[in-house]
Amino acid sequence: MARFQTEAEQQHISLCEALDRILNKGAVVVADISISVANIDLVYISLQALITSVETGRIYANQAKADYQINAEEPKREYDQAI
Incomplete structure (x- = not known):
């Protein structure tokens, strides 16, 4: 008898599968970092990375x-x- 997978089981992706998807399709990672003291911005860093x-x-x-x-x-x- 066939066992049906729950939605949580279907969404589980192994690290190898995730890496394969990222390398085949690509992913963009964007980060904004702001360092401030007393509500005054001292350093602002904007990072963008393409992983493929x-x-x-x-x-x-x-x-x-x-x-x-x-x-x-x-x-x-x-x-x-x-x-």
């Missing part, structure tokens, strides 16, 4: 480059069509 595999990063970089080139050519096409 090199292969996934290259894929997204190539897609972004292609999108940028397409968007840069659109005004030229419209100008050529107008003439």
Whole structure:
């Protein structure tokens, strides 16, 4: 007889599975740190990190480059069509 998993059991992800997902899809970590004394900000640090595999990063970089080139050519096409 098949045993159905509860929702809590389905949401449980092993460290290996989580790492695999992060490397395949990527993750962005953003942190803002503020150090203040007497309600006066002394130090403010903003951190941003992209965590992904090199292969996934290259894929997204190539897609972004292609999108940028397409968007840069659109005004030229419209100008050529107008003439």
